[in-house]
Amino acid sequence: MMERELLEQLNIWHEQDEYNRIIEHIQNIPESDRSYELVGQLARAYNNTGRYREAIEQLLSVHERGTYDPLWQYRLGYAYAYIASYEKALLAFERANELLPHDDSTLEFLEMLRPKAEKMQQDLQRYEAERDEWERRGTLNHLRAASGTYTPATFWEQSDYALDNHVSEPFDEEMIVSIERELGYKLPASYIQLMHTQNGGVPTLTAFPTQEETSWAEDHIAITSISGIGRVKMYSLGGEFGSRFMIEDWGYPDLGIVICDCPSAGHDVVMLDYRFCGSEGEPCVVHVDQEDNYEITYLAANFEAFVRGLVDPDTFEIDEDEQDS
Structure with missing residues (x-):
């Protein structure tokens, strides 16, 4: 022809x-x-x-x-x-x-x-400043130890629902390599550390403060789960409703890895964002809102900062009550 x-x-x-x-x-x-x-x-x-x-x-x-x-x-x-x-x-x-x-x-x-593009440049500046501070303090990748709001023994909520849908079996290095190859990104060391305490599930603290309004609230976002490393459980990274599913079927931007589900049942998610660091680097954490044309809201400079920044959602309800009084 x-x-x-x-x-x-x-x-x-x-x-x-x-x-x-x-x-x-x-x-x-x-x-x-x-x-x-x-x-x-x-x-x-x-x-x-x-x-x-x-x-x-x-x-x-x-x-x-x-x-x-x-x-x-x-x-x-x-x-x-x-x-x-x-x-x-x-x-x-x-x-x-x-x-x-x-x-x-x-x-x-x-x-x-x-x-x-203007907002992305602002997010980059914030990421670089916070990343440099974490490097100066030398505290990255210490999720094995309790400090701040993170306590390994009480981090995960125990329930039959979590066990059935989110908590994967323990993983080995071969599984990490396989998942990284499938997703196209290197998993953060702090995330791997957390998954060794329990491989995915529902955290007890589910709110994260934001500096700007989102579809969820004026001052925070909420999560319902953190994906584990595996393919068997439907909400694991490589599972039926894992990261590639959310990107390929729900249209989320391919900027990294969908790491947390949110209460909207897929209409907003939390992602590891590799745009500033490359596929082998230390990603920041962002909230992506499908209902608002996939608006990206910067959350934290790395996964560990995100985990340590999670708080009880009642914190925000109390603040609102205090403002009304």
Whole structure:
């Protein structure tokens, strides 16, 4: 099939939402034989199936030609936007707008991305300051010892529900490596330490203070569980309703690992966020709200800070009562 005819067929499949068919067909063509246009079509199909990182990989493989192509910039910005790399997305859409001014779709993305990119920069500054303070104090990865609000013996709530749905069997190093490979990120040492006390479950303290309002409350978020390391229990990291399920089926941005469920039954979650540290680094912790266009709220510089910052939700109810009196 000549390439012109092939591109026409790919566009027909695109109109019919046959994105996987497009991917399969182009993947059967050797990489060395794929033209710039075919790479773009493959990236578009990846974007339309939520495989944004693969779309970025394809687009960057032809970046020298794409730099001056507004459609290439648009597709790249689209992919970055949906993994919450807002600053990179903004740069791509700004370049697309320079190359092809006044495109309505590009302008819509620019309007949406500018405040998100600004907030991401503010979160980065807070993360770096808090990370540096933790490193200066030298207290990271000490969840084996009781201090502050964290006490190993009383951290977990014991219930049949937790045992049935959340608490996984003890794990070994092989399981850690396997889960990390599946998720694409290195698990924080403090998280692994906590899972050695109990491998997932329902904590007794379930509220975490915030500096900004969320859909849950003006000054805090709430969690219902912390995922364990495994695949058997449905809410474990690799389980039926684990991290990849929430990203691939619920549309959460692929910025890291969904680590905590919330009372909304999937409509907001807590995630380990690797955008500032890379897939091998020490992630910060964020709240992501599906009901508010996947708004990201920074919580803590690392998982240990998040665990030690959990408090009884009645704390906030008492504060509200005191304000009313």
